[in-house]
Amino acid sequence: MNILVLGSGAREHSMVYALARSPSVHQIIACPGNVGMSSTGICKRVPFRDNSELVRLCKDTVALAVVGSSKFVEDGTVDALVLAGIPVIGPAEDAGRIETSKAFAAKFMARHHIPSPRTHIVVNAAEIEAAFGSDPKIRVVKCDGFSHGAGVVVAETLEEAKAAAVKFLKRHGAPLILQERLEGVECSYTILTDGQQWVSFSSCRDYKRADDGEVGPTTGGMGAVSPSPDLTPELDRKIIESIVEPVVCGMKDDNLLYRGFLSIQLMLTPLGPRVLEFNARLGDPETQSILTRFRGDLAGLLKDCAMGCLTSVGSEVAFGRHAAVSVVVAREGYPDNEAEEPVVRGFERVRDSLVFFSNCRRSDDSEDYRFKSGRLISVTAVGETLDEARDKCYKDIARLELGNVKYRRDIGLIDQ
Numbered sequence: 001m002n003i004l005v006l007g008s009g010a011r012e013h014s015m016v017y018a019l020a021r022s023p024s025v026h027q028i029i030a031c032p033g034n035v036g037m038s039s040t041g042i043c044k045r046v047p048f049r050d051n052s053e054l055v056r057l058c059k060d061t062v063a064l065a066v067v068g069s070s071k072f073v074e075d076g077t078v079d080a081l082v083l084a085g086i087p088v089i090g091p092a093e094d095a096g097r098i099e100t101s102k103a104f105a106a107k108f109m110a111r112h113h114i115p116s117p118r119t120h121i122v123v124n125a126a127e128i129e130a131a132f133g134s135d136p137k138i139r140v141v142k143c144d145g146f147s148h149g150a151g152v153v154v155a156e157t158l159e160e161a162k163a164a165a166v167k168f169l170k171r172h173g174a175p176l177i178l179q180e181r182l183e184g185v186e187c188s189y190t191i192l193t194d195g196q197q198w199v200s201f202s203s204c205r206d207y208k209r210a211d212d213g214e215v216g217p218t219t220g221g222m223g224a225v226s227p228s229p230d231l232t233p234e235l236d237r238k239i240i241e242s243i244v245e246p247v248v249c250g251m252k253d254d255n256l257l258y259r260g261f262l263s264i265q266l267m268l269t270p271l272g273p274r275v276l277e278f279n280a281r282l283g284d285p286e287t288q289s290i291l292t293r294f295r296g297d298l299a300g301l302l303k304d305c306a307m308g309c310l311t312s313v314g315s316e317v318a319f320g321r322h323a324a325v326s327v328v329v330a331r332e333g334y335p336d337n338e339a340e341e342p343v344v345r346g347f348e349r350v351r352d353s354l355v356f357f358s359n360c361r362r363s364d365d366s367e368d369y370r371f372k373s374g375r376l377i378s379v380t381a382v383g384e385t386l387d388e389a390r391d392k393c394y395k396d397i398a399r400l401e402l403g404n405v406k407y408r409r410d411i412g413l414i415d416q
């Protein structure tokens with residue numbers, strides 16, 4: 001079959017890599033894709049212009065579309081493909097609000113008794129004042145929609161949180177989501193669901209802060225290890241009972257058809273797992289770690305899911321006991337003031353890892369890659385143990401020729 005992959009980042013590059021290993025795949029069309037994907041012989045790139053052109057391109061040629069970035073959920077691309085009869089891995093716009101609207105997600109969790117931080121949804125200055133008056137533990141302020149990382153503040157003090165709420169109301173408008181700050185370890189838990197059944201797509205620990213020791217500004221993600229070293233079998237059971245099952249049933253009860261990956265961002269607190277947020281897609285760089293561990297027929301499984309016939313239920317599918325580590329190499333200064341053009345060369349020297357490229361191109365007169373984004377590449381290695389995977393990954397990074405870049409040295413260190 002021919003498969004469409006929507007997106008242009010390292011996440012989508014790792015999807016192309018994993019799908020290309022499925023026996024049933026003839027060709028992969030990456031839209032818009034990136035030049036790094038060309039190394040996968042069966043991948044062709046096409047530009048993304050608009051939904052109607054995409055539907056014309058796919059109709060009668062593509063057996064399955066797989067959404068990487070949630071931009072394609074929010075802007076109606078999934079709906080347009082489904083309407084044209086193309087099976088899609090990715091939720092329609094209404095079910096995708098579980099990611100694209102934080103207020104929707106908070107109300108969904110309250111309605112279906114899904115454990116989450118104490119939350120207030122406010123729409124004006126008087127309600128902000130009243131919420132802080134009744135709940136002095138509020139420290140987290142979120143705007144409702146996408147704001148490219150600028151829409152969340154985790155404050156140290158009540159005054160800082162209040163000031164952020166007032167600023168956000170002016171800048172992003174209503175509603176705002178105000179929450180208590182939870183203490184614990186973060187864990188990301190991914191499932192694949194066809195709206196009725198679901199399978200676990202394993203877990204990750206991701207590293208969101210820019211600098212070693214999980215300090216510095218929040219980024220799109222500087223690394224990920226899979227499975228999460230913090231997830232015990234008992235916690236796994238609790239997450240399934242108290243979160244996964246209620247989410248899948250809740251979608252059905254609310255008449256929302258959710259087909260695709262759902263990544264659940266959790267805080268593992270002393271009182272049990274609590275949902276911080278949902279992503280209606282696989283995470284980046286979590287995907288790079290998860291999919292390199294996957295050992296089955298990914299294309300077949302995704303096709304079954306998109307057709308509403310997922311048969312393996314509940315338990316984790318086709319993941320060995322291996323661990324994977326992904327380290328993101330970003331521009332120097334990322335995510336704030338990014339420095340001059342980075343140098344990333346020497347890929348032929350990489351021995352034991354896979355290199356997945358972010359949005360990049362190559363000019364006619366040079367072998368060098370030119371990157372459009374702050375995050376440049378994800379170097380991913382798999383090992384029998386986390387230590388082995390980590391060792392392979394960092395040794396391969398040391399073999400690259402790198403200039404004007406930064407990366408964390410502590411991805412996968414257990415005591416972080």
Ligand code: GLY
Nearest residue numbers: 220221283284285
């Ligand atoms: N790594 C976080 C995300 O993909 O949103």
